[in-house]
Amino acid sequence: MVRLFVRLKFRLLRNVLRTNGRWGLVMFTVASLLVGLAAGRLVYTMSEVWRFQVGPLIGGSLVLGWLVGPLLFGASDETIDTTRLALFSLESRPLAAGMAAASIVGPGPLAAGIPLLVLAFRGPTLAHKLFGVLATVLTLALATTSSRLALTYLGASLRSRRSRDFATVAAGLVAGLVGATFQLLNVFGVDLTAEHVGQVAEVVRLTPLGWAGDAVGRLSIGEFAIPAVELAATSALLVVILRGWVDVLEKALANVADSDVDTISGGHLLKDSAKHSQDSRHPILVVLAKERRYLSRHPRYRVQVVSQLIVLVIGGAPFLSAIIDRNPEAVLFGCIPGLTAGVTGSNLLGPDGRALWAELLATPSFAPLLRGRSLLFAILGFGASVLVTLGTAAWTGGWRFAPIAISAAIGMALTGSGVGALTSTLAPTPLADDDSANPFATSSPGTGCVNGLITFVGVFVGLLLAVPILYGLAQSRDSTSAGIVLSLVAPIYGFGVWLAGTAMGARRAEKRVPELVSILSHSL
Amino acid sequence: MDHLDLVVPRGSFFGLVGPNGAGKSSTLKISTGLLRPDAGTAYVDGLDVWDDPKAVKARIGVVPEELRLFERLTGRELLEYVGLLRGIPQAEAIRRSSDLLEILDLSEAAGRLVVDYSTGMRKKIALAAAVLHRPTVLFLDEPFESVDPLSVRVLRALLEQMVAGGATVIFSSHVMEVVEGICDHVAVMNAGRIVAGGPIETLCADRRLEDVFVEAVGLPSTTVDLDWLQP
Numbered sequence: 001m002v003r004l005f006v007r008l009k010f011r012l013l014r015n016v017l018r019t020n021g022r023w024g025l026v027m028f029t030v031a032s033l034l035v036g037l038a039a040g041r042l043v044y045t046m047s048e049v050w051r052f053q054v055g056p057l058i059g060g061s062l063v064l065g066w067l068v069g070p071l072l073f074g075a076s077d078e079t080i081d082t083t084r085l086a087l088f089s090l091e092s093r094p095l096a097a098g099m100a101a102a103s104i105v106g107p108g109p110l111a112a113g114i115p116l117l118v119l120a121f122r123g124p125t126l127a128h129k130l131f132g133v134l135a136t137v138l139t140l141a142l143a144t145t146s147s148r149l150a151l152t153y154l155g156a157s158l159r160s161r162r163s164r165d166f167a168t169v170a171a172g173l174v175a176g177l178v179g180a181t182f183q184l185l186n187v188f189g190v191d192l193t194a195e196h197v198g199q200v201a202e203v204v205r206l207t208p209l210g211w212a213g214d215a216v217g218r219l220s221i222g223e224f225a226i227p228a229v230e231l232a233a234t235s236a237l238l239v240v241i242l243r244g245w246v247d248v249l250e251k252a253l254a255n256v257a258d259s260d261v262d263t264i265s266g267g268h269l270l271k272d273s274a275k276h277s278q279d280s281r282h283p284i285l286v287v288l289a290k291e292r293r294y295l296s297r298h299p300r301y302r303v304q305v306v307s308q309l310i311v312l313v314i315g316g317a318p319f320l321s322a323i324i325d326r327n328p329e330a331v332l333f334g335c336i337p338g339l340t341a342g343v344t345g346s347n348l349l350g351p352d353g354r355a356l357w358a359e360l361l362a363t364p365s366f367a368p369l370l371r372g373r374s375l376l377f378a379i380l381g382f383g384a385s386v387l388v389t390l391g392t393a394a395w396t397g398g399w400r401f402a403p404i405a406i407s408a409a410i411g412m413a414l415t416g417s418g419v420g421a422l423t424s425t426l427a428p429t430p431l432a433d434d435d436s437a438n439p440f441a442t443s444s445p446g447t448g449c450v451n452g453l454i455t456f457v458g459v460f461v462g463l464l465l466a467v468p469i470l471y472g473l474a475q476s477r478d479s480t481s482a483g484i485v486l487s488l489v490a491p492i493y494g495f496g497v498w499l500a501g502t503a504m505g506a507r508r509a510e511k512r513v514p515e516l517v518s519i520l521s522h523s524l
Numbered sequence: 525m526d527h528l529d530l531v532v533p534r535g536s537f538f539g540l541v542g543p544n545g546a547g548k549s550s551t552l553k554i555s556t557g558l559l560r561p562d563a564g565t566a567y568v569d570g571l572d573v574w575d576d577p578k579a580v581k582a583r584i585g586v587v588p589e590e591l592r593l594f595e596r597l598t599g600r601e602l603l604e605y606v607g608l609l610r611g612i613p614q615a616e617a618i619r620r621s622s623d624l625l626e627i628l629d630l631s632e633a634a635g636r637l638v639v640d641y642s643t644g645m646r647k648k649i650a651l652a653a654a655v656l657h658r659p660t661v662l663f664l665d666e667p668f669e670s671v672d673p674l675s676v677r678v679l680r681a682l683l684e685q686m687v688a689g690g691a692t693v694i695f696s697s698h699v700m701e702v703v704e705g706i707c708d709h710v711a712v713m714n715a716g717r718i719v720a721g722g723p724i725e726t727l728c729a730d731r732r733l734e735d736v737f738v739e740a741v742g743l744p745s746t747t748v749d750l751d752w753l754q755p
Contacts, residue, residue, distance in 0.1 A: 267635060269597075269604040270614060279613055286608040290597065297596040297637070354592035357558055358653065361586055362609040364578040513577075514560040521592065 005098030009105045024429075027453065029107035036111030040118040048221045051119060053198050055220070056205035058115050059139045059213015066112075066143035067150055068174075092249040096148075096242060103144035113140055116213065122220040131227060132219040138234050139212040145238060149245040152252050208237050269293070283363055287372020295376065298351055328398025332473045334389030335409035341381030342416020343462040346455045348373040348424035353520030360513055367506035370421050374502060378417035385409030404476050404483040411469050411490030416462050418494075418501025423458040425505040430520050465497055525550055525561065526716035532694055532709070534569075537687045539703035539724075540696040541733075542713030543741055548696035549589050551713070552663050555694075556586050568661055582610075585654035587647070589665035589696075595639035599630055599649050602638055603656060610657040617656070624652035628678060643670040651679060655686065662686060664695035668702055680706055704733040712740045 016025050043054060103109070113136055120132025204210035212234040215227035269289050270281065295301045348370065349356060359369050389405040392398070472486035509516055525547050532538045540548050553559035555566045557573050557580065566573040568580045594602055600621055607617030625631045628648040633641065641649060647667060654662060662683070668676050683693050684706065697703050703710060704724065710733065711721035720727065720740035728736055 267598065267600055268618060269601045269608065280611045281608050281614055283609055283611075286605065290594065290601075290605050293601065294596050352594055352596070355594045357586075357588065358593065358606060359609060361556065361558075361581050361584070362606050362657075364581065514558055517558050521590065 001094040001098035002101040005102040006105055009102040013106065023427075025107075029111075031453075032107055032111035033114075036114035039115040043115045043118045044122070051122060051220045052217050053201040055116075055119060055201075055217015056210030056214040057197070057201050058119070059216065060204040060207065060210040062112055062116075062139055062213070063143040063146060063209045066147040069147075092246045096246045096249055099148060100141065100145050100242070100245075103148060104140055109140055109144065112143075116216050119216050119220050124222045128219045128222065128224070131224075131231070132216050135212045135215040135219065135227065135231055135234075138231060138238065139216070142208075142212060142234060142238055142241070145241050145245060149241055149248060152245065153248045208234070211237075283368035284372045284375065287359075287369055288375050291373055291376040294351065301351060326396045328396045328401060329477050330396055331389055331392045331398035331401035332405050332408070332476060334392050334402075334405040335385050335412045335469070335473070337388055338378075338381035338385040338409040338411075338413030339416040339462055339466050340459070341384055342374070342377050342413050342418070343420050343423075343458045344455060345374060345377030345417060345420035346423040346458045347429055348377075348421060349428040349516070349520060350424075350430055353428060353430040356520050357517050360517065365506065366509045366513075367502060370424070370506050370509070371502045373424075374417040374421040374498070377420060378413040378498065381413035381416060382409050385413065401476070401483075404473075404487050407487035408469055408473060408490045411492075411494030412466060414491070414494030414498035415465050415469070418498035419458050419462040419465060420501075421498075422501045422505040422508075423454050423461075425509045425516075427454050428516065428520055468493060525554070525564075528564070528713075528717060530711055530718055530721075532692060534692055535687065535690055536692055536709045537683070537707045538692065538694045539707035539710045540694060540713060541698070541700065541703055541710060541737060542696075544698075546713040547716040548713055549665050550716075552586075552665050552694070552696060553588070556584055556663050557581070558586075558588070582657075583660045585657070585659035585662045587650045587654045587662075587664045587667055589669075593638050593646065593650060593653075596637060598635050598637055599641070599645075600625060600634040602649060603652055606653045607656045612657060620656050621652075624656065627682065628652055629675070644672055644675055647671050648675060648679070651682070655682070659691065661692045662694065664693065666697060667695050668697060668699060676702070700732070700734040700737060704728070712737055714741045 013025070016022060039058075043051070043058075046054065116136040116139060117133065120136050121129055123129040123132045201210075205214040211230040215230040215234070218227045218230075269286070356369075360366070363369060386406055386409065389402050389409065393402045469486070469490050472482060472490065475482035476486050528547070528551060530551065540551065542548050550559060554561045555568065555573060557577050560574075569583050571579050571583070573580050594605065597605060603621035603624060604614075604617050607620060608614060612620070622631075625634045628651070630645065630648055630652070633645060638646070638649065647670065651664070651667060654664075664683075667679060671679065687693055707724055709722065710724050710727055711718050713719065720736060724733070727733075
């Protein structure tokens with residue numbers, strides 16, 4: 001079974017390289033190997049004191065990352081999907097062994113193991129080095145098996161659409177809170193110093209997450225007794241986790257389907273007050289109405305909005321410190337969330353991409369499809385900006401800056417949305433199906449990596465395009481006339497960028513309609 | 525596709541049949557602008573699909589085989605959405621949507637999300653979305669698959685009414701009885717080529733369509749001799 005699953009994993013990876021998803025996998029491989037090698041290089045140059053500290057931190061973050069990452073971003077291979085195996089007469093014990101072995105195959109585990117391996121090879125004797133390698137393998141095994149246990153359990157539990165939606169939103173919420181926590185740490189001046197790192201390492205090395213990593217660190221500086229105990233404890237823990245996984249697998253294989261049905265009361269796409277309209281509605285408004293429905297019903301949309309609001313409203317560290325100091329000028333920064341919210345709408349075609357063919361056949365032009373979608377993000381960004389602006393004005397008393405910030409927010413939101421619309425057509429990525437039996441299984445590895453890179457480039461371009469508005473904001477601090485000019489010009493400027501961005505995106509998309517349909521219809 | 529040459533008469537009820545992998549779905553996708561051909565042209569109502577896609581899109585309705593729809597809209601919202609995108613006035617879009625939901629026995633499910641629809645219901649709602657703007661040419665890929673016999677009757681009646689009104693209906697199917705029963709023209713595809721075709725009376729004469737199909741495609745070996753399957 002081990003051989004079979006390892007071959008299956010290699011075959012799946014090879015097959016991805018033959019599909020449209022190949023660039024995602026290639027970018028993920030290159031990015032993860034670069035990060036792994038850079039981390040390995042850093043570890044190689046560390047002193048003994050630091051090697052002692054980083055061992056448990058690397059090991060602990062590997063286990064934790066493996067556990068949480070797939071839940072947030074979707075797992076990257078189909079071998080975890082028990083719904084695909086439910087019809088076969090398989091014993092859960094050998095199946096678990098096969099799936100565990102398949103977990104360690106791939107660019108991710110390879111890259112993740114590099115820093116610990118480098119640390120292991122810093123051991124003073126051959127015995128230290130060999131035990132270090134063993135501890136590295138144990139760390140990877142612990143990370144992958146505990147991740148499999150969690151994914152199999154949740155995949156089996158979340159069979160209904162409602163529970164999957166809930167899990168997706170909860171995961172987004174956690175991600176948003178983690179981001180906001182780091183921002184708040186910055187705001188309140190809690191810098192991560194070497195001393196802090198040491199304190200965290202002291203805690204992690206005492207937990208099962210950090211035992212194996214700590215063993216690698218200690219072995220690298222010549223210790224032997226404590227690492228031996230830690231390796232024995234990790235091995236025992238691994239056996240317990242494997243046993244738990246076997247039990248969960250048995251239940252998962254026996255139970256693969258459940259469903260629930262929602263009935264939406266009421267009902268027309270546009271408001272009933274316009275029911276008797278004999279006129280055609282503008283397609284942008286029609287698309288916007290549909291997107292609004294998706295916003296309230298599609299978990300991916302909700303995740304995006306929830307995360308954005310948490311990070312944007314609570315976060316924004318540099319500006320928060322000005323807010324905390326009750327500096328009235330901080331109100332001007334209230335327009336920033338508009339820009340970032342717009343730019344993060346960089347995969348506008350992804351959430352319902354597999355149905356894009358229906359829209360493409362129904363509209364003469366691609367522009368309204370793109371503009372309706374991006375307008376939703378502009379409105380959300382503008383709404384977040386208004387909230388931040390009014391809140392900040394109430395706290396700091398800088399009401400005189402509020403009208404300027406709100407006008408600038410229109411420009412910022414439209415600028416960001418224009419950039420987001422353009423990046424959406426560069427590398428649209430279909431998101432996991434609504435009806436996928438396992439919400440954590442996908443055959444498109446690297447999807448998140450591509451999306452992240454595109455968003456990163458989008459944020460950079462968005463910031464560049466927002467420079468005129470930012471310059472106007474800086475001038476508005478001391479000059480009333482500059483504030484008035486900015487209030488008038490920023491919305492017009494933003495509208496221009498939005499029109500240009502959506503037009504460029506639409507023109508690009510119209511030239512490659514069949515290719516877009518093919519990419520977005522790709523089976524997940 | 526391999527040098528495919530296919531002409532569909534205006535106002536016909538045209539059946540495209542062929543074994544799995546013959547190229548039926550690809551033909552329909554190329555004809556509707558959803559798949560780019562390496563070479564060649566496709567015309568709908570005399571308009572080049574690739575040179576004048578806007579005019580072609582206004583004339584056609586499509587039900588593809590892989591039915592991916594807007595899963596988080598209700599059936600009623602989906603129809604209204606497609607109708608409004610097509611430029612149909614709102615009141616008219618609502619009226620047509622209600623009529624189609626009623627005829628296709630989807631009124632009770634109109635407020636349910638499409639993601640919760642069964643395969644047969646998805647076929648029906650997709651067909652409703654495809655005919656909402658009264659297209660002159662309708663492309664359907666396996667429209668009767670997974671649909672119960674009663675619903676097949678309703679779908680047939682709807683399509684026959686469209687043809688009677690002057691529209692052209694082109695559909696692919698594996699079910700010879702259905703094609704034989706409702707089509708007036710048939711083309712048999714195999715390995716990307718048309719291997720037989722024409723008005724069904726001429727093509728079949730006194731034979732069944734299945735016999736014509738087998739003759740055109742070639743009968744695969746039906747002898748199965750697997751010793752490990754023996755009791």
